[in-house]
Amino acid sequence: MSTGPVLNAARPDKERAELLVWIRERLHGEYGDRHLDPRREPMHELISTILSQRTTWRDEDAAYRELRALGDWNAIIAAPTEAVAHAIRRSNYPESKAPRIQETLRRIRDSPGGYDLDFLQDLPVKDALKWLTDLPGVGAKTASLVLLFNYGHPVFPVDTHVHRITTRVGAIPVMGEQAAHRALLKVLPPDPPFLYELHLNLLKHGQQVCSWSGPKCGVCVLRDRCDAYTIFGNNVPSFSETVKAKARTPRAGKPA
Numbered sequence: 001m002s003t004g005p006v007l008n009a010a011r012p013d014k015e016r017a018e019l020l021v022w023i024r025e026r027l028h029g030e031y032g033d034r035h036l037d038p039r040r041e042p043m044h045e046l047i048s049t050i051l052s053q054r055t056t057w058r059d060e061d062a063a064y065r066e067l068r069a070l071g072d073w074n075a076i077i078a079a080p081t082e083a084v085a086h087a088i089r090r091s092n093y094p095e096s097k098a099p100r101i102q103e104t105l106r107r108i109r110d111s112p113g114g115y116d117l118d119f120l121q122d123l124p125v126k127d128a129l130k131w132l133t134d135l136p137g138v139g140a141k142t143a144s145l146v147l148l149f150n151y152g153h154p155v156f157p158v159d160t161h162v163h164r165i166t167t168r169v170g171a172i173p174v175m176g177e178q179a180a181h182r183a184l185l186k187v188l189p190p191d192p193p194f195l196y197e198l199h200l201n202l203l204k205h206g207q208q209v210c211s212w213s214g215p216k217c218g219v220c221v222l223r224d225r226c227d228a229y230t231i232f233g234n235n236v237p238s239f240s241e242t243v244k245a246k247a248r249t250p251r252a253g254k255p256a
């Protein structure tokens with residue numbers, strides 16, 4: 001069966017690292033500086049990021065506000081799970097997120113610092129990541145967002161935009177988001193302001209230019225070194241097609 005061209009970023013780590021620095025510089029020129037300032041309180045960041053999974057920013061915000069209208073964190077734990085699910089109904093999968101959020105809050109309440117997460121500042125990054133990802137509904141992206149945005153730890157949150165663009169350009173081979181966290185962190189500098197700016201500017205670029213389907217390659221500042229553009233020109237396929245093509249090609253993603 002013919003599979004057609006497949007992205008397969010077979011390049012050494014040193015080249016990946018240099019490519020990511022180049023991406024950061026290009027996006028900096030396009031979108032400017034980003035200063036590493038916490039955008040919201042750690043508990044707000046944590047719970048909002050759980051709500052944000054598969055959800056637009058507007059719906060995430062609405063869901064968070066309705067959730068907080070139920071009362072303080074203790075009141076949300078004590079509320080019927082159906083009431084929590086109703087409050088967060090604008091977030092996708094409210095029925096599965098509601099019990100996870102309540103259990104996460106329960107575990108945080110019962111931890112030594114209670115709802116104050118500032119102990120994460122002083123933990124080694126590995127331990128802080130483990131503490132957060134042991135909570136129900138908290139994956140590598142959510143944990144990394146809290147640790148980078150709130151505590152300036154050198155971690156790199158990989159959301160759908162970061163994953164898609166770094167894959168298309170060729171900074172990582174085609175792989176899942178969880179694996180992409182490890183692959184990118186391995187070659188990125190341990191520099192929180194750099195990581196913060198790169199994350200936010202990739203997010204913006206994904207929203208405005210390198211969309212899931214029909215990316216606007218003609219106006220993209222990453223085009224010169226983009227594997228997807230080199231292979232497909234102005235007809236870069238939807239990212240779903242890229243993921244499916246990888247699944248049909250067992251050797252894709254391995255060094256040639």
Ligand code: SF4
Nearest residue numbers: 210215217220223226
């Ligand atoms: S050239 Fe196209 S596929 Fe490559 S990063 Fe830019 S918009 Fe995305």
